[in-house]
Amino acid sequence: MSQSSSNSLDMSRVRADYPILADVTYLNLGTYGIMPASAYRNFESLLSDFEQKGVANTVNVNGKANTTRERIAHLLGASPKEIAFTRNATDGINLVLAGLTWQAGDEVITTTEEHEAMNHPLLFLQATRHIVVKRVEVSPDPAVMLERIESQVTPRTRLIGMSHVTCETGTRLPAKEICAWAAAHSVPSLFDGAQALGAFPIDVRDLGCDYYTSNGHKWLCGPKGTGVFYSRLDKLVQLVPAHVGAGSLAWVDIHTSEVELWNSGLRFEYGTRAWALYAGLGCSLDWFDSLGWGSVYGHIASLSDYAKKRILEQSYLQLLSPRRFDDSSGLVSFKVRGNVSFEIGRALREKHKIVVRLVPHYNAIRISTAHFNNEDDVDRLLSALKTMVLGE
Ligand SMILES: Cc1ncc(COP(=O)(O)O)c(C=O)c1O
Numbered sequence: 001m002s003q004s005s006s007n008s009l010d011m012s013r014v015r016a017d018y019p020i021l022a023d024v025t026y027l028n029l030g031t032y033g034i035m036p037a038s039a040y041r042n043f044e045s046l047l048s049d050f051e052q053k054g055v056a057n058t059v060n061v062n063g064k065a066n067t068t069r070e071r072i073a074h075l076l077g078a079s080p081k082e083i084a085f086t087r088n089a090t091d092g093i094n095l096v097l098a099g100l101t102w103q104a105g106d107e108v109i110t111t112t113e114e115h116e117a118m119n120h121p122l123l124f125l126q127a128t129r130h131i132v133v134k135r136v137e138v139s140p141d142p143a144v145m146l147e148r149i150e151s152q153v154t155p156r157t158r159l160i161g162m163s164h165v166t167c168e169t170g171t172r173l174p175a176k177e178i179c180a181w182a183a184a185h186s187v188p189s190l191f192d193g194a195q196a197l198g199a200f201p202i203d204v205r206d207l208g209c210d211y212y213t214s215n216g217h218k219w220l221c222g223p224k225g226t227g228v229f230y231s232r233l234d235k236l237v238q239l240v241p242a243h244v245g246a247g248s249l250a251w252v253d254i255h256t257s258e259v260e261l262w263n264s265g266l267r268f269e270y271g272t273r274a275w276a277l278y279a280g281l282g283c284s285l286d287w288f289d290s291l292g293w294g295s296v297y298g299h300i301a302s303l304s305d306y307a308k309k310r311i312l313e314q315s316y317l318q319l320l321s322p323r324r325f326d327d328s329s330g331l332v333s334f335k336v337r338g339n340v341s342f343e344i345g346r347a348l349r350e351k352h353k354i355v356v357r358l359v360p361h362y363n364a365i366r367i368s369t370a371h372f373n374n375e376d377d378v379d380r381l382l383s384a385l386k387t388m389v390l391g392e
Helices: 011-016 037-056 061-076 089-099 116-129 142-152 175-184 275-291 293-313 341-352 375-390
Strands: 083-086 107-111 132-136 157-163 189-192 211-215 227-231 249-253 258-261 317-319 331-336 357-359 364-368
Touching: 037 061, 037 275, 061 083, 061 227, 061 275, 083 089, 089 116, 089 157, 089 189, 089 211, 089 227, 107 116, 107 142, 116 132, 116 157, 132 142, 142 175, 157 175, 175 189, 275 293, 293 317, 293 331, 293 375, 331 341, 341 357, 341 364, 341 375
Parallel strands: 107 132, 107 157, 157 189, 189 211
Antiparallel strands: 083 227, 211 227, 249 258, 317 331, 331 364, 357 364
């Protein structure tokens, strides 16, 4: 089904496929997506076929996994050759950081709102290769963001690596403008799309990024342990894999010791892979296709708008996420008067069965406005908060 149709979602059908929603107000897809029951049944049947029958299996799980690669490529606006399967979004960041060559003193520009997925590999590179990491504050405004980046750039700048949507305030960075700037300065660009892919349309060619990483387990609601990495084909050659094995080399000669890497995402894949998981991600994609991506994206956007509107109406709450959906995504973060988010998070879960994510950096609460959430979920959260904070 097309990515752009914009019919509204049949919410009773959607929610019926998520039995947990009868019991829990699940406002944290941004941490773990949950698999629709019908997609899970399909996944379970091919998992069991593969795991219990081995090479005597009856379903072509590898073939299904490769179809998933094609569909992920389509979702990203890329070609299948530009996609590598990974285990998570962090893997893709590591493929870039480990694949480039570093000299002590080389610099990376990132932001102050990165997930550990970016921060930890960068800190490790800083400790082991003595690179310099520069962090700029985030803004959805291209002019502001470019000014901040330009203030940090030097002839030693070797990489721009940042979130497409930040995990803390859900700010959508102006990736297209940043990538254009990076290309003009011959600096490779890497975007972490863990909170973007599946939440709004992505077109990596339009963004102009060199590298893009994401996962299957959040907004795509696939199995945990599935990640996807995009590299522009002509930028692949700059990434020398730290690990190779059966699958990553296009050609070898054991007598002459000559080797040639695949000039595709396959260069990062080797050995026996989690084929059933990638095929299972395809089961989730089937489910989304049956809803229509346009409807899914439209729902996430309108519920995000609704949540922000309701938060702004409450004098005891302070919205941290940008107001416009185009400057943000399906993550909505806010502070609660009194800065008691930790206790509130626990009480929401234990007393009200409402699951949210806390943002320690800002002492804030983050919710996700997923395709399976509705206005009642947001209202339930706000009324629980009102009771707790104002005693009303
Ligand atoms: C922006 C961002 N990047 C990366 C991650 C981690 O993704 P993964 O566990 O797939 O590496 C998360 C979420 O947990 C995230 O919010």
